[in-house]
Amino acid sequence: MFGIWSGLPGDGFYLCEQATGYGLRSAGLRRFERLAMPVHPDALQSLGLAIVASSNSPMVLLNGDLRVMGASKTFYRAFQIDPVGAPGRLLFQLGAGEWDIRQLRSLLQATAAGDAEIDAYEMDLALTKGDARRLVVNAQKLDFGDATHSYILLSVVDVTDARLAAKLKDDLVREKAILLQELQHRVANSLQIIASVILQSARRVNSDESRHHLTDAHNRVMSVAALQQQLSASRLGEVELRAYFSKLCDSIGASMIRDHEQLVLEVKADDSTSEADVSVSLGLIVTELVINCLKHAFPGGRQGKIEVGYESEGPNWTLSVADNGVGMPKDAASATPGLGTSIVEALANQLDARVSVAEAHPGTIISVAHTEAADIGTDTGR
Numbered sequence: 043m044f045g046i047w048s049g050l051p052g053d054g055f056y057l058c059e060q061a062t063g064y065g066l067r068s069a070g071l072r073r074f075e076r077l078a079m080p081v082h083p084d085a086l087q088s089l090g091l092a093i094v095a096s097s098n099s100p101m102v103l104l105n106g107d108l109r110v111m112g113a114s115k116t117f118y119r120a121f122q123i124d125p126v127g128a129p130g131r132l133l134f135q136l137g138a139g140e141w142d143i144r145q146l147r148s149l150l151q152a153t154a155a156g157d158a159e160i161d162a163y164e165m166d167l168a169l170t171k172g173d174a175r176r177l178v179v180n181a182q183k184l185d186f187g188d189a190t191h192s193y194i195l196l197s198v199v200d201v202t203d204a205r206l207a208a209k210l211k212d213d214l215v216r217e218k219a220i221l222l223q224e225l226q227h228r229v230a231n232s233l234q235i236i237a238s239v240i241l242q243s244a245r246r247v248n249s250d251e252s253r254h255h256l257t258d259a260h261n262r263v264m265s266v267a268a269l270q271q272q273l274s275a276s277r278l279g280e281v282e283l284r285a286y287f288s289k290l291c292d293s294i295g296a297s298m299i300r301d302h303e304q305l306v307l308e309v310k311a312d313d314s315t316s317e318a319d320v321s322v323s324l325g326l327i328v329t330e331l332v333i334n335c336l337k338h339a340f341p342g343g344r345q346g347k348i349e350v351g352y353e354s355e356g357p358n359w360t361l362s363v364a365d366n367g368v369g370m371p372k373d374a375a376s377a378t379p380g381l382g383t384s385i386v387e388a389l390a391n392q393l394d395a396r397v398s399v400a401e402a403h404p405g406t407i408i409s410v411a412h413t414e415a416a417d418i419g420t421d422t423g424r
């Protein structure tokens with residue numbers, strides 16, 4: 043009477059002897075050796091055959107000479123082998139000799155000699171119909187403590203379709219990334235064309251007010267164009283904020299600063315990166331705040347400096363735009379919030395951030411900060 047403990051080749055086989063005087067040892071189950079008792083070779087061959095016959099995956103029982111003792115139905119079916127002629131033949135003689143692979147032969151010989159175990163060995167099998175399969179092979183010696191009676195359990199997993207699916211997926215992911223970059227590149231180009239048309243209109247109109255509105259519109263479009271450019275250059279879809287803000291400020295400066303000796307626009311940001319949707323909001327906030335500095339902080343050709351800052355720590359970040367200009371107007375009438383204020387507040391709300399305005403003596407510093415406390419949502423207004 044035997045009790046079979048395990049049927050997976052990777053786990054090895056273990057026989058609980060109850061009535062006979064024989065036991066089975068397997069390399070994978072040395073830890074059970076203390077319990078094992080000698081098992082009669084015939085009984086163990088029958089057991090090996092029973093395991094192979096009941097297997098749903100391709101499996102072969104070989105003797106010590108590497109002759110086929112039996113194989114699972116799935117083995118015969120998957121590898122187009124005639125089940126009638128197979129038993130008694132060398133594994134390497136099966137089919138049209140496609141199993142006669144030098145490396146497999148030496149690995150199995152080493153396993154039979156007890157020198158090695160085959161664990162997830164990958165090989166290509168060329169089937170007769172010109173169909174090449176990628177296989178993962180495991181082999182385990184069933185050692186009876188008797189050198190003349192040893193068996194090898196060979197299990198084969200056909201991973202051709204899985205590998206093909208994985209490759210297809212990789213190709214699709216790569217293709218999608220290329221398409222996305224191409225799309226971002228095209229959007230960036232289109233936005234730049236729109237922005238330059240707006241700027242040309244701004245130069246042509248006679249009214250100062252219309253010119254200012256058109257210049258602002260140009261900068262708003264350029265803010266998104268700069269982001270798209272940044273995205274088309276990034277592989278991971280993350281935007282490097284320092285490079286993005288610098289490009290943005292260069293573009294705003296080019297359209298709004300006439301004398302670069304009089305007004306300096308600088309970016310001081312750490313190495314942070316952020317996702318595209320967050321970056322687009324940050325870029326639009328920077329655009330509005332910098333435009334405000336240029337429009338309101340330095341009247342009458344006043345000299346000065348504008349500094350865009352960004353720093354983050356974990357999930358918390360602070361974006362600031364500081365100028366050393368005249369400061370916010372004290373009288374309520376001049377400080378009427380315009381489109382800029384509502385854009386900044388709406389975007390800050392979207393980012394769960396808080397806007398604060400402080401006097402900088404001289405000038406103004408406007409900060410937009412996202413903190414864990416802001417996440418809780420007790421104070422989102424300015």
Ligand SMILES: Nc1ncnc2c1ncn2[C@@H]1O[C@H](COP(=O)(O)OP(=O)(O)OP(=O)(O)O)[C@@H](O)[C@H]1O
Nearest residue numbers: 334335338339369370376377378379380381382383
């Ligand atoms: N950096 C600054 N220095 C001095 N005053 C400022 C500054 N930023 C904003 N202001 C004042 O705050 C007001 C509101 O700004 P806001 O951006 O909302 O409107 P706007 O710039 O006047 O118009 P719009 O943004 O619609 O073009 C401005 O009119 C200006 O008086």
Ligand SMILES: [Mg+2]
Nearest residue numbers: 334380382383
């Ligand atoms: Mg404004």
